[in-house]
Amino acid sequence: MKVLPIFLLLFYMALDGLHAKELPSNGNDEVIFPITELQIYADERGFVNFSDVLNGEVEFVISEDFQPKDYSVDSYYWIRFPLHLNNIESKQWLIEFYDQTIDVIEAYIPTLDGSYKKITMGDHYPFYQKSFDHKNFEIQIDPKLHGEIVYYFRVKSHTYADIRIAVRSINRFIEYSLFEYFLYGLFYGMIFIIILYNLLMFIAIREVKYLYYTFYIFSVGLYATCVDGIAYQYLWPNSPQWNQIAHGVFLFSLIFWAMVFGHRFLNVKNSAPRLHKAIWAVIFARVLLFIYAIVFDNSLFEYRNIEILPLSLIFYTGVYVLVRGYRPARFFVMAYGLLFLGFLIKALLNISVIPFSIVSYYSLHICFLMEMLFLSYALSDRVRILKSNRDRAMQRIILQHKENVKLKDKVNRELERLVDKRTTEIQEKNIMLEEANQKLNQQTAEISKINSILDLDNWKLKNNIKEILQDRLINKNLTLEEFNKIFPDEVSCFRFLDRLKWENGYSCSKCANTKYNDGQQKYSRRCTRCGYDESVTSNTVFHKIKFPIEKAFYILYLTNNRQNKYTLDELSEMLSLRRNTVWNFKKKIEQAFSDKEDSHLIITDLFSYHINKKVS
Known part of the structure; x- marks a missing residue:
């Protein structure tokens, strides 16, 4: 609080007379002054105090073109608010700041003895420091004051502050406050109802x-x-x-x-x-x-x-x-x-x-x-x-059901007609079957005797065929067409190699483990201990060949057969392979035979075994 000399106060009041704001009259209860109608001074460094303001060391101006973008959050804004008070006015008045987000408002209020009383408000302070329990900032005008007086305000906010000053009567303040809080009640009541409704909907339908x-x-x-x-x-x-x-x-x-x-x-x-x-x-x-x-x-x-x-x-x-x-x-x-x-x-x-x-x-x-x-x-x-989509789907289902019922009835009637017709035919044929059964019973005994004789002849014939095929495989050349009947594709060749390679049981070539799982390729086996994936062609003459394995089988067969009379050119043309490819594979076979003396007999015997299995 600061006490001023009476003459200094009168001097400033005289200067302010021409610019003093009149209280509302003619039944009006409020008047609002935007920042463009207020006398303001921007203290950019915050060094100006109230005594400097009273001593006239700062110059207040009215910025009619002031806009929110001109507001500086680093400045302190001084507001000089002259007001003409009529002592015969029966109403009580107050001054109000609309923006409730202002950080600090220092209000310097004139008193009866000519001094000023300082009131500090703002959202940097607890709510109870406000003069009124209202969201805005209000200052009541002393009804004992009269004439032209000046209010000073110092405003500071870290965000844009909407500096507007309203002067209104207490009755008008109560009226508009109640109406404003009533609208807030409607607004937040609607929010509460919508929250409750949607929460119940979530609980109901998840x-x-x-x-x-x-x-x-x-x-x-x-x-x-x-x-x-x-x-x-x-x-x-x-x-x-x-x-x-x-x-x-x-x-x-x-x-x-x-x-x-x-x-x-x-x-x-x-x-x-x-x-x-x-x-x-x-x-x-x-x-x-x-x-x-x-x-x-x-x-x-x-x-x-x-x-x-x-x-x-x-x-x-x-x-x-x-x-x-x-x-x-x-x-x-x-x-x-x-x-x-x-x-x-x-x-x-x-x-x-x-x-x-x-x-x-x-x-x-x-x-x-x-x-x-x-x-x-x-x-x-x-x-x-x-x-709506569900209802349309249900309608489609109902219509489809009705059509299905109609179709079902139509099919049932047709089936009944066909069953009656078929029953008559069956009865006629049953009579014919009874007569045929008598004849069949007589022929059954004769057929049984003939079957016994045929079984014996078939057994002898199979044995003869096996012997003939073995002889042809060992001593004679099979044509490519005949050979392809025995090994028609890659799978049959792999199956044959699988029997040949692991007929005595699996043993890993890396760690000698005897347990395995199926490998990635056909007929390959993966060791359960070391994980080595061994293909069915590894460690054989067929490993990593670049042409179909069934053709390689035929080349092995001809190479193994002493009566082979095909030249390399003939064999190349017959198998649709290059001459060098046939020659290199025959050389690989001969090298394998030279490394193992009994290879010829093993291959021949296994081929014969495979052919016998095919025949049987």
């Missing part, structure tokens, strides 16, 4: 999108209470530090759940896979930025315009899905379009692109309300569409 929507609406409500100052008044009145970052925390929560709900509602994972990845990338980046802001730099919460990016992405996704034919996205696009519009208007208002008005100031609340209504209708519309 559809997770209702739970996401509940979290989103809850975040909308908390963010709106921070913007309105309701949260500071009722939820955390004694926590001014938390109040500084609460709006940023709940704005993040709002955007996060908006994207998660939109992603789930639009079924983006299936309808737009690329946008699915983009949405989750933006969510991840936004979460990292939130963690950094909450831990290291709380000032990042003031950059609210970045929320345009995730909102634009989810809005574009809704439009994209709608264009691709997803009907439930209709009202979703309308809802998020309104939300996007609300944030856009708020951002444009903060950078002074659009003028300040009641509608623009509360545009976000209006858009929130409209968006919640559209989203709620979108959820019910989606259920309606699903129900």
